[in-house]
Amino acid sequence: MKRITFLLFIGLLFFTGCKNKTIGVEWKFVKQIKLDNISPIGLQADGKYLWISDAKNNRVIKTDLDGSIVKKYPDIKRPMHLSLYNSKIFVPEYLTDNIITITEGKIETLQLNEKPNAPSGISVNDSVMAVADFYNHRIILIKKGNIKIIGKEGHKKGELYYPTDVALVNDKIYVADAYNNRVQVFDYNGNALKVIGDKDKINVATGIEVTDNNIFITDFEGNRILIYDLNSKLIYIINKHLNKPTDISVSENKMYVSNYAGSSISVFEQ
Amino acid sequence: MKRIKYILLLFILLGVSSSFAQDKEVKIRVDGLSCPFCAYGLEKKLNDIEGVENIHIDFEKGLVTLNIVGSQKISEDEIKSKVEEAGFTPKKIEISDFKKTSTKTIK
Numbered sequence: 001m002k003r004i005t006f007l008l009f010i011g012l013l014f015f016t017g018c019k020n021k022t023i024g025v026e027w028k029f030v031k032q033i034k035l036d037n038i039s040p041i042g043l044q045a046d047g048k049y050l051w052i053s054d055a056k057n058n059r060v061i062k063t064d065l066d067g068s069i070v071k072k073y074p075d076i077k078r079p080m081h082l083s084l085y086n087s088k089i090f091v092p093e094y095l096t097d098n099i100i101t102i103t104e105g106k107i108e109t110l111q112l113n114e115k116p117n118a119p120s121g122i123s124v125n126d127s128v129m130a131v132a133d134f135y136n137h138r139i140i141l142i143k144k145g146n147i148k149i150i151g152k153e154g155h156k157k158g159e160l161y162y163p164t165d166v167a168l169v170n171d172k173i174y175v176a177d178a179y180n181n182r183v184q185v186f187d188y189n190g191n192a193l194k195v196i197g198d199k200d201k202i203n204v205a206t207g208i209e210v211t212d213n214n215i216f217i218t219d220f221e222g223n224r225i226l227i228y229d230l231n232s233k234l235i236y237i238i239n240k241h242l243n244k245p246t247d248i249s250v251s252e253n254k255m256y257v258s259n260y261a262g263s264s265i266s267v268f269e270q
Numbered sequence: 271m272k273r274i275k276y277i278l279l280l281f282i283l284l285g286v287s288s289s290f291a292q293d294k295e296v297k298i299r300v301d302g303l304s305c306p307f308c309a310y311g312l313e314k315k316l317n318d319i320e321g322v323e324n325i326h327i328d329f330e331k332g333l334v335t336l337n338i339v340g341s342q343k344i345s346e347d348e349i350k351s352k353v354e355e356a357g358f359t360p361k362k363i364e365i366s367d368f369k370k371t372s373t374k375t376i377k
Contacts, residue, residue, distance in 0.1 A: 039306070055306060095313070134311060162307070162357070164307050178305075204305055221304065221305075
């Protein structure tokens with residue numbers, strides 16, 4: 001009997017090892033959207049469309065949910081992680097240190113009073129904007145015109161090391177602290193509230209998405225998506241159908257993941 | 271006489287244009303270029319160098335190639351400094367032009 005129990009246990013271990021790691025609510029793979037000659041970095045789902053930063057070709061594109069391009073916005077110098085707020089797309093322009101906005105097809109340039117050095121991610125929410133400042137290892141927070149600097153270079157709690165993405169949700173700043181291989185959470189005063197994922201062997205945490213219930217982070221080199229609840233508990237890992245994931249966008253129970261090396265978008269649903 | 275002047279002028283023009291044709295090709299070998307934020311960051315830093323054009327980064331090979339156009343002088347130290355600013359250590363830098371090739375391995 002002991003032998004059977006042992007074999008069953010081994011079988012169970014093998015079975016769970018072959019599947020996506022299920023701890024909480026499961027995400028199922030739906031399909032792969034192929035992109036032609038595009039290595040996507042930033043991604044924003046917008047109803048029946050996807051906004052994609054195509055850094056390789058210096059442009060932002062809008063596609064339908066099959067990956068067909070419906071609109072191109074050229075001459076944007078290495079666009080990175082995007083933000084969508086009130087039908088306006090915000091694009092950090094990595095090479096010029098500017099923020100580009102796209103509204104109803106119109107492109108404008110927004111110059112920041114506090115200049116970043118290689119802006120890699122942006123989040124806009126009401127009257128607040130946060131910019132991930134890659135080479136200065138900090139977040140620039142602009143709240144009603146006032147600038148607050150969040151974080152500094154380092155590896156301790158409250159310090160950042162090449163941050164690549166940021167999300168503003170419920171008066172908190174969630175940072176993809178890429179080369180510290182973790183997520184950090186700050187309040188608007190710059191106080192470090194939480195460190196998430198530092199024990200989960202993330203290998204370059206490039207992109208972040210935060211919903212009402214979950215925190216999603218891409219593990220670029222590890223080819224994984226790690227999903228946490230808002231208490232920082234790891235509840236689900238996706239480790240299939242990914243190829244160097246850089247960003248995540250969740251919309252209407254679907255999760256879209258940009259695969260930088262795979263030239264594709266992976267779609268999952270709950 | 272006019273014909274001689276014309277030929278002389280032609281030679282001068284040819285000489286001037288060839289003296290400006292000092293385009294150089296630079297090859298830099300760097301480890302750890304897989305992340306696009308790092309690779310485009312390196313591109314951004316190298317763009318600061320005067321006369322730099324056609325930066326190409328091969329992620330898989332860890333090879334950066336670029337051209338320096340016109341009569342701009344370029345030193346290996348300047349390139350090394352920009353690569354380090356981007357957060358990398360250059361393994362090897364090669365600068366070549368039409369006449370000679372200089373190769374320096376960074377240890």
